[in-house]
Amino acid sequence: MGKPVKILIVEDEMLIAANISLQLTTLGYEVTGIIPRGEEAIVHIKENKPDILLMDINLKGKLNGIETVKEIQKSFSISVIYLTANADDDHFNRAKATNPAAFISKPFKKLDLQRAIELVTNQLKSTENAELNNLEQGKSDTFILSDCIFVRHHEKMVKVNINDILYIEAERNYCRIYSKEKEYLLVMTLKDISVKLPQKHFIRVHRSYVVNLSQINEVATSHIVIGRKAIPLSKSFKEELLKRLQTI
Structure with missing residues (x-):
């Protein structure tokens, strides 16, 4: 991260802040x-997103610190x-x-805060470097054929049979494939891999999940079950899923 790390302080004791x-x-x-109220912090972040949020839990106002973070995490x-x-x-536990x-108890020493922020900054740098390295490898790390896909796993291209794939879960700009034997992390969005997968085998059931139709064990009102995993089922995808299941 070449630019300075940006930090927003949400603290209603202004001397401490x-x-x-x-x-x-x-x-x-x-x-x-420096913002004293959770509601104001939400507005501020929409206009100037920080890298780190330093949040006092016991804020005065409509939202405490934990409630404010929950609202922020819906979008950021x-x-x-x-x-x-x-x-x-x-x-x-609620936090x-x-x-x-990190979680720092007041009163805290300057060194406690400094070290916590340094640790978080290092995590951000590591994540950013890993994403850049993976993106440089390109999407050629994944090859999809009619009955299998080849994915890069531990510096090798590994064959994964379509029939062995249980489901695929989105993780930001990555996808994690869950098969009967292993897990594989791909540098692809769920949208990109959905287009490439054979449509007769797979269907999207949630913004974060694509599933193998042949692996579905149960269909409930708001979720489906594959193996021991309950996967959320969005209303917008449910009708298409039920249509597809009738053809199996």
């Missing part, structure tokens, strides 16, 4: 704002570091459900 901002600026980070993927003066199990990068 100002001290944090000064510390981060001194360390070379770019503070995009941002690393979150929680700050809290209340580190009991209930707060921790943990939003998959934060």
